[in-house]
Amino acid sequence: MSDLKMSPFVKWAGGKTQLLDKLRKRAPRSFGTYYEPFIGGGAFLLDFQPERAVINDVNEQLLNIYAQLKADAEAVIAAVNAFDAVPCDKEYYLSLRRAYNEKIVSRRLDAECAALMIWLNKHCFNGLYRVNTKGLFNVPYNNRREGSSIDADNLRAIGRYLREENVEIRQGDFEAACATAKAGDFVYFDSPYVPVSQTANFTDYTKDGFSYEDHCRLAELFGRLDKKGVYLMLSNHNVPLVHELYQGFAIEEIDVRRSINRDASKRVGREVIITNFDR
Ligand SMILES: C[S@@+](CC[C@H](N)C(=O)[O-])C[C@H]1O[C@@H](n2cnc3c(N)ncnc32)[C@H](O)[C@@H]1O
Known part of the structure; x- marks a missing residue:
């Protein structure tokens, strides 16, 4: 394991910073390749720092x-610093949001696009990532005027880690991402959670959302990988559907504090960590 001090470069819904100790304690002591098919802000990866x-x-x-951080963290840092050099107001925020959406439309996934996304995450309401039906980012301004949007050393450390440990970056559906997992590998699944209330919708994360069928598909994949001898760990809300889907596996209930929630009463909740192995 490498030994860098790293933390997520974006605030991300479902970020696992509160759960790190609990996850680390439940991870297998040794394993082949580590897979994280729903990486989000990567809190656990950056803390755990697996070698492959x-x-x-x-x-x-x-x-x-x-x-981009893996290829050239300095280019991302320079671009964010250039955006930070201008004091922010609503007009400036909207101009950078437009610039970011133009990158999405033209599919220009470059260092500047990465820098815009990091900068917007720090200047948008609640650090939310929400896109409209056309896939365009539409979160409003949080009224933050100045200050640095990054910890440059953190970005450098992440870039170095991704390069030195040769972390492979895939994009797509979780099921395809796990196709190469074999006996002795370790997969941590942190999908969008099953909603706690019946009224909450299933589509908060990207324009694709994560449906009831996706949760069933994930549970089936969990079963298949278990049979292959892959070490598995999964987090989700402590709700009946999750107990039903993972019946037969070790389901541990835990208390967690959440910061991305407008409703204070929903900031403390019960979650589960499910594993298929004894440590
Ligand atoms: C709960 S978040 C992961 C949070 C992450 N563990 C962290 O610490 O920030 C879930 C992630 O799943 C992604 N996602 C949603 N549907 C997906 C799918 N079908 N396949 C892969 N990823 C998906 C979302 O984009 C989001 O980043």
Whole structure:
């Protein structure tokens, strides 16, 4: 394992910073390749720092940040610093949001696109990532005027880690990302969670959302990989559907504090960590 001090470069819904100790304690002591098919902000990867890893997400702009940091963190840092050099107001925010959306439309996944996404994450309401039906980022301004949007040393450390440990970056559906996992590998699944209330919708993360069928597909994949002898760990809400889908596996209930939630009463909740092995 490498020994860098790293943390997520974006605030991300479902970020696992609160759960790191609990996840680390449940991880297998040794394993082959580490897979994280729903990487998001990567809190666990950056803390755990496995030597061989495959990371994946359906959000290609997010993965572009990992790819750009791996290729040349300095280019991303320079671009964010240039955006930070101008004091922010609503007009400036909207102009950078437009610039970012133009990158999405023209599919220009470059260092500047990565820098725009990081900068917007720090200046948008609640650090949300939300896109409209056309796939364009539409979160409003959070009124932050100045200050640095990055910890440059953190970005450098992440770039170095991704390069030196040769972390493979894939983009697409979680199922395809796990196709190469074999006996002795370790997969951590942190999908969008099953909603706690019946009224919450299933489409908060990207324009693709994560449906009931996706949760069933994930549980089937979990079963198949278990039979192959892959070490598996999964987090989700502590709700009946999750207990039903993972019946027969070790389901541990835990308390977690969440910061991305407008409703304070929903900031503390019960979650589960499911594993298929004893440590
Ligand atoms: C709960 S978040 C992961 C949070 C992450 N563990 C962290 O610490 O920030 C879930 C992620 O799954 C991604 N996602 C949604 N549907 C997906 C799919 N079908 N395949 C792969 N990734 C998907 C979302 O883009 C999002 O980044």
